Amino acid sequence: MASSLISRQLALSLQKNLRLSAPGCRYVSKAAPKTQVEFDYDRPSMKTEVPGPRSQELTKQLGEIQNVGAVNFFCNYEESRGNYLVDVDGNRMLDIYTQISSIPIGYNHPALLKLMADPSNLSTFVNRPALGILPPENFPDKLSESLLSVAPSGMTRVQTMACGSCSNENAYKAMFIWYRNKERGHTTPSEEDVSSCMINQGPGCPDLSILSFMGGFHGRTMGCLATTHSKAIHKLDVPSFDWPIAPFPRLQYPLEEFTRENAQEEARCLEEVEDLIVKWRQKGNPVAGIVIEPIQAEGGDNHASPGFFKSLRNIARKHGCAFHVDEVQTGGGSTGKFWAHEHWGMDDPADIVSFSKKLLTGGYYHRQELQADKPYRIFNTWMGDPSKNLFLAEVLNVIRRENLLEEVTRSGKALLNGLYELQAQYPGLLSRARGQGTFCAIDICDDATRNSILLKARDKGVLLGGCGDRSIRFRPSLVFKDYHVHMFLNIFNDVLAQHK
Amino acid sequence: MASSLISRQLALSLQKNLRLSAPGCRYVSKAAPKTQVEFDYDRPSMKTEVPGPRSQELTKQLGEIQNVGAVNFFCNYEESRGNYLVDVDGNRMLDIYTQISSIPIGYNHPALLKLMADPSNLSTFVNRPALGILPPENFPDKLSESLLSVAPSGMTRVQTMACGSCSNENAYKAMFIWYRNKERGHTTPSEEDVSSCMINQGPGCPDLSILSFMGGFHGRTMGCLATTHSKAIHKLDVPSFDWPIAPFPRLQYPLEEFTRENAQEEARCLEEVEDLIVKWRQKGNPVAGIVIEPIQAEGGDNHASPGFFKSLRNIARKHGCAFHVDEVQTGGGSTGKFWAHEHWGMDDPADIVSFSKKLLTGGYYHRQELQADKPYRIFNTWMGDPSKNLFLAEVLNVIRRENLLEEVTRSGKALLNGLYELQAQYPGLLSRARGQGTFCAIDICDDATRNSILLKARDKGVLLGGCGDRSIRFRPSLVFKDYHVHMFLNIFNDVLAQHK
Secondary structure, rough: HEEEOOOHHHHHHHHHHHHHOOOOOOOOOOOOOOOOOOOOOOEEOOOOOOOHHHHHHHHHHHHHHOOOOOOOOOOOOOOOEEEEEEEEOOOEEOOHHHHHHOOOEEEEEEEHHHHHHHHHHHHHHHHHOOOOOEEEEOHHHHHHOOOHHOOOOOOOEEOOOOOOHHHHHHHHHHHHHHHHHHHHHOOOHHHHHHHHHOOOOOOOOOOOOEEEEOOOOOOHHHHHHHOOOOHHHHHOOOOOOOOOOEEEOOOOOHHHHHHHHHHHHHHHHHHHHHHHHHHHHOOOOOEEEEHHHEEEOOOOOOOOOOHHHHHHHHHHOOOOOEEEEEEOOOOOOOOOOOOHHHHHOOOOOOOEEEOHHOOOOEEEOOOOOHOOOOOOOOOOOOOOHHHHHHHHHHHHHHHHHOOOHHHHHHHHHHHHHHHHHHHOOOOOOOOEEEEOOOHHHHHHEOHHHHHHHHHHHHOOOOOOOOEEEEEEEEEEOOOOOOOHHHHHHHHHHHHHHHHO | OOHHHHHHHHHHHHHHOOOOOOOOOOOOOOOOOOOOOOOOOOOEEEEOOOHHHHHHHHHHHHHHHOOOOOOOOOOOOOOOOEOEEEEEOOOOEEEOOHHHOOOOEEEHHHHHHHHHHOOHHHHHHHOOOOOOOOOOHHHHHHHHHHHHHHOOOOOEEEEEOOOHHHHHHHHHHHHHHHHHHHHHHHOOHHHHHHHHHHHOOOOOOOOOOEEEEEEOOOOOOOHHOOOOOOOOOHHOOOOOOOOOEEEEOOOOHHHOOOOHHHHHHHHHHHHHHHHHHHHHHHOOOOOEEEEOOOOOOOOOOOOHHHHHHHHHHHHHHHHHOOOEEEOOOOOOOOOOOHHHHHHHOOOOOEEEEEOOOOOOOOOEEOOOOHHHOOOOOOOOOOOOOOHHHHHHHHHHHHHHOOOOOHHHHHHHHHHHHHHHHHHHHHOOOOEEEEEEEEEEEEEOOOOHHHHHHHHHHHHOOOEEEEEOOEEEEEOOOOOOOOHHHHHHHHHHHHHHHHOO
């Protein structure tokens, strides 16, 4: 991770190019001449407050059908392009949230539209197969072209699923199955296993646990939810499992200025992990697997060092627990590498890596040993959706052709530098600027101010999302260039100036 | 339900038209002149054994990537049409399994292909939104056109989800939230609720349960799996919840010949349900909801009477439990009504009805009271997929335009009559023919014979699926006509003759 955190020196030298002077002044970028992205718009264009009258009308209409408390506004996806999301009132916003980090290469990318125009692809959309029993002819090839072409180190096997929660649920099941077979020493369940599991009892349904981290988010179905600890509203009133929860390091930023303190904090958390593994084994509820995000996203963009993850991987190995890296939000390129765990520089980073969002399909990679020993143990009707694999193969082509990971690294540096600068300018308002690639965040003084800033930025044509208690997270698509960064920084600067 | 189970008299009179004589002889249907279905093929056409050489080659290739133990063969979806699935070796099979009951109107239906050709639909496929926060302009209209136009009685609210398991997981959460708010008498959680739920403990994560039925199937994520009791292989080695499991009636068929015995059996099960509710309340783990399928599908096509479900609904109401009808497999028309629960003839059949498969999108309907009181309680990134709503609206148009529910009722009668006849002919081999619409099943003398019959039928060009210990389930699409029934019965008869 350290490699992508630009030094303060570099930040300072870049800053000169930005000619940033007084609060409220405009960034004028010399460093980043605009390159043409044919399908993108030029700039935001706002016609009404957001939500505008048409959005309000539709929200009322949808409110008759669903809870609309989370609806921001209604969108015109036909008119949206590249980095710009257009709403139903004709407002065009620079989108730095991208459908909760799930749009990989911007809206209506020509490569994806072209794919839709190819008649040989039609039947993939119209006839959704039960992939586990009746896959289409091109399924192995499409998996090879798409998911396997970006497989994490040490992994040649992948299972697709419909969404992030399903991916993690099935990854947990794979870890439980692996762990129990390891305990048995073979793969044949006893008669007691078979009969007891039918009524939810041990030994067939064993007392096994997944160790997760405070602040982590792994989804909202009941298995996932037992490992999610980011916000109470996600968990309240839902029965759960008595599984161990370790502290995630609370580091100080910029990381390179607090090396010693952060190392201490990480050591404290690792020690706690080992204690919990021992304690839960003693309780008769051993830890079958550890699940962790490379950067805690929903929980507030909390980072940890490559050394922390290496040690954690070793602790898992030492105690015979599987190690599951959840890349649902971090995967797909926005950290500047395709997988965030690549920043750790390990040949054998994990036993399982799950994904969804920018990958367009859910699923998980796993090492050979984590494959269930029999069919129908990891199974459901659809097991993903081949039409999403089709899109993903094309997205990966675009990423390679347009060197988007390099672009992300470049834009990410500009973004983080800009955030450092703003933070220096507004010390009472901003703190803890942090990030990897464009996967950046900054803290606001309090929750209410954060929310007010999000709304004001939106009315000025920039769509952002929050995370944690008082952070703003930046989640642009991979076609977010240097000049988008500077456009954003100018607008953000204006918004902040109003809050001073 | 009784209304759609044709009497033995009718069966006998229809039988005359079928000119069924000796085992091995061909059905020659006079009753069902073939109507033209332009996009359908004429008949099965087999070139190789199944799986053929190309399928075997691809299975080997996919085996390097995934567990392929459940793969039947590889398909050529482009060449598949209507009721016929074509494989990669050029075999064309009459499909009476339809991707585990999930293809509503056959393969490559012209209406769905036409939808794909409309440029105004492209952006719906290319830009998958986070529906809970940034829905597309046409979202309320598409919901009204599609899901709400077939809403169960008493329900005007619907939440889409990606798949069946996610639908049930979220339905359970909705029931837990509703139950706890009812217990509180208001919707404001205590500080203790909020802090304890973050660490998976009560009272925030309460001891609450869902009552399910032995033989039921509700999905494979961990919440769903705790209510699934159809096969051990689904549940083995996965931790579960201590939730109550009631017996599902084991009825004798044909239902109308065993009225008294079946009523006794249903009364026994209902009594057990009430006992379990009381017992679990006393254990401090009260039943927040009851979940049940109108016909247990994976568990072996087990039926129960409308009276049983009415009583169960009343028991739920009496004890303050929500009543959740899982129509993931039964929904979408194959019982001759759009929802299987319509056969019960109730105005207020359930608090929650979940769906997926033939509906193309997952989700659940619910009564107003079951709506979560705050946003982000029932939430995830995608919350379904609007491109599936687009297809569903068109599927519903076709169902209405072509009177497919009537067709299903007609074909279903022919199918069940044929099964009764075959059962009379092969008493040692077949038993317990049963069904509603084309949602039919029959038992085979033992598991091994069942599996052998499935394979032999496939090699003769008929694709079928098993369920339960030794049943064959029939799950054709809604465009399965009378003449398809007779074609199937002829082939099935040949297969059975070989097993005599």
